[in-house]
Amino acid sequence: LPRSAHATAPAPGTTGPTAPPVSPCPSVCHPCVPGQPCAHSTHCSGWAGSSAGRVTALFPPAEFWTRLHNLLKPSPAFYHFILTHFKWFWDIINSTFIRDTLMRLVLTVRANLIPSPPTFNSDYGYISWEAYANVSYYTRVLPPVPDDCPTPMGTKGKLQLPDPQLLAERFLLRQKFEADPRGTNMMFAFFAQHFTHQFFKTSGKMGRGFTKALGHGVDLGHLYGDNLQRQHQLRLFRDGKLKFQVPPSTTETHPSPVSQGCLKPMFLWQLLSDPSPDALDEQLFQTARLILIGETIKIVVEDYVQHLSGYYLSLKFDPELLFGSQFQYRNRIAVEFNQLYHWHGLMPDSFIIQGQEYSYKQFLYNTSMLMDYGVEALVESFSKQVAGRIGGGQTINANVLHVAVGVIRESRQLRLQPFNEYRKRFGMKPYKSFQELTGEEEKAAELEELYGDIDALEFYPGLLLEKPQPNGIFGESMVEIGAPFSLKGLFGNPICSPEYWKPSTFGGATGFEIVKTASLEKLVCLNVKKCPYVAFHVPDAAEHGSPRAAGPSTEL
Numbered sequence: 001l002p003r004s005a006h007a008t009a010p011a012p013g014t015t016g017p018t019a020p021p022v023s024p025c026p027s028v029c030h031p032c033v034p035g036q037p038c039a040h041s042t043h044c045s046g047w048a049g050s051s052a053g054r055v056t057a058l059f060p061p062a063e064f065w066t067r068l069h070n071l072l073k074p075s076p077a078f079y080h081f082i083l084t085h086f087k088w089f090w091d092i093i094n095s096t097f098i099r100d101t102l103m104r105l106v107l108t109v110r111a112n113l114i115p116s117p118p119t120f121n122s123d124y125g126y127i128s129w130e131a132y133a134n135v136s137y138y139t140r141v142l143p144p145v146p147d148d149c150p151t152p153m154g155t156k157g158k159l160q161l162p163d164p165q166l167l168a169e170r171f172l173l174r175q176k177f178e179a180d181p182r183g184t185n186m187m188f189a190f191f192a193q194h195f196t197h198q199f200f201k202t203s204g205k206m207g208r209g210f211t212k213a214l215g216h217g218v219d220l221g222h223l224y225g226d227n228l229q230r231q232h233q234l235r236l237f238r239d240g241k242l243k244f245q246v247p248p249s250t251t252e253t254h255p256s257p258v259s260q261g262c263l264k265p266m267f268l269w270q271l272l273s274d275p276s277p278d279a280l281d282e283q284l285f286q287t288a289r290l291i292l293i294g295e296t297i298k299i300v301v302e303d304y305v306q307h308l309s310g311y312y313l314s315l316k317f318d319p320e321l322l323f324g325s326q327f328q329y330r331n332r333i334a335v336e337f338n339q340l341y342h343w344h345g346l347m348p349d350s351f352i353i354q355g356q357e358y359s360y361k362q363f364l365y366n367t368s369m370l371m372d373y374g375v376e377a378l379v380e381s382f383s384k385q386v387a388g389r390i391g392g393g394q395t396i397n398a399n400v401l402h403v404a405v406g407v408i409r410e411s412r413q414l415r416l417q418p419f420n421e422y423r424k425r426f427g428m429k430p431y432k433s434f435q436e437l438t439g440e441e442e443k444a445a446e447l448e449e450l451y452g453d454i455d456a457l458e459f460y461p462g463l464l465l466e467k468p469q470p471n472g473i474f475g476e477s478m479v480e481i482g483a484p485f486s487l488k489g490l491f492g493n494p495i496c497s498p499e500y501w502k503p504s505t506f507g508g509a510t511g512f513e514i515v516k517t518a519s520l521e522k523l524v525c526l527n528v529k530k531c532p533y534v535a536f537h538v539p540d541a542a543e544h545g546s547p548r549a550a551g552p553s554t555e556l
């Protein structure tokens, strides 16, 4: 969580409090040369630009203050500890204005770490119009390692990186299923997959580094299609609805969370002035889409991220928190966000539906399951089956290990910078050794042997092999790097802007209220006959992700 409003890495385009006087930057800084004199970090391509520390090395007095500052600055681990302990304290905070103040602080501090407008992409390691305007690219927070650098990771490490298949088998392949200590369930896992695939849609045709999801955020393109032609194929063109099929055990006696029938009266005024059913259908469709986007963000912030964080601070989806702050209502999905979200460790060894065990082969792409069991039974089964831990190493089931191999291959093709450079970029100290990273000796020694240098460790292996937080699902870096992308994407949605965030956007007070009161439970229970157990954690895990008594927590 926030170090403090002024203690984080300087936002792009600004100067941190301890930055030295700005001296003119050479037009091209060669990023393979550490300490290149580029005083205004963000003017330079390459990771000289990412590290205020390296830049200040040229200015000893400033470095003194930076050091002092860093010494006194509480670490992410400290904030995490406070936020995940002292429930009695947070129970008080939750019901005061301090909750709003902290939520605002969390949002601004996190979001400030994401450049907005976006900067680089995998073909442009310097600011360019193409990188800004061509939204088929995923953006990049750190530019690619230049092609003419001495080693694949820049200047550090060996001339050849370890074989990705070998890395995956030795360090990522699950030996024995370890349940997430916080009780994350399969409902969370499938929600995560479904939710993120609206904005992670890597293009097969254009290749790695490109996306088919041009909305770059929560646009529900996974429901409505990622282009207008597809949207039209999916629409019924009546009452604003999509084509549908009523699955078993859903009922029409309950209103759906966004019952378009209930929206219809809101547009009666339009019927009076414009009797065209097509225009009515169109406006119903468009307004329902905005409501569903709002509901999704509400559920993701207050149910999904709340669970994932394990915080006792009650998170709040209230766009008005940001109305007094400088904030850009825009978002561009980054390659780094896509890479880090490969949470295949969540996947179990088999799937348990109403006591019946199914193998991957039986379960994947088995569409008849929905019809055989119905929504209630599936939701309840997913909610009761515990998911696997993501971080800590050796957490990925053999059936999906190839995906992790693909992630490592992609990061090499796109020349992602080393894990430690990302640590610095997101306000953390670089690891000094593999032992410090993993918190143990054996795997650390093997990694050292393969990579040669901790500063040459790759992004994705770093995230997955870092020691998890105490009773956590993954390590500190996943949180510190992932949360800024996530919050920027959720609150940077146009519906959160002052122009949009008002009743009329959502068809009136009723629609606005639906957005403001959405929850995972309502999403499910207003759509089925009998409300099943539904949550993002298994039943015996304490509410809001407090740590459960669980097995060993930090070994690889």
Ligand code: HEM
Residues within 6 Å of the ligand: 189, 190, 192, 193, 196, 200, 201, 202, 203, 338, 341, 342, 343, 344, 346, 347, 364, 400, 403, 406, 407
């Ligand atoms: C049913 C279990 C799952 C299977 C069989 C599976 C399989 C796959 C496959 C085959 C890919 C494409 C890899 C490539 O293009 O190289 C992929 C991509 C991905 N998966 Fe999964 N996955 C599963 C669950 C999950 C879960 C639970 C998450 C959690 C968030 C997740 C996150 C992702 C992401 C972010 C991508 C990248 C998507 C893109 O860029 O287009 N997956 N997965």
Ligand SMILES: *[C@@H]1O[C@H](CO)[C@@H](O)[C@H](O)[C@H]1NC(C)=O
Residues within 6 Å of the ligand: 090, 091, 092, 094, 095, 306, 311, 312, 313, 314, 315, 543, 544
């Ligand atoms: C505060 O929020 C946390 C997390 O949502 C929850 O566990 C706790 O019960 C809440 N307390 C109050 C008074 O709302």
Ligand SMILES: *[C@@H]1O[C@H](CO)[C@@H](O)[C@H](O)[C@H]1NC(C)=O
Residues within 6 Å of the ligand: 134, 136, 137
């Ligand atoms: C974006 O860049 C790619 C790669 O250069 C190119 O193929 C594509 O046409 C560009 N898209 C647009 C809309 O210009």
Ligand SMILES: *[C@@H]1O[C@H](CO)[C@@H](O)[C@H](O)[C@H]1NC(C)=O
Residues within 6 Å of the ligand: 361, 362, 363, 366, 368, 369, 370, 372, 373
């Ligand atoms: C799909 O799931 C059903 C249970 O809903 C099961 O009977 C069937 O064997 C599964 N299909 C395959 C190909 O395994």
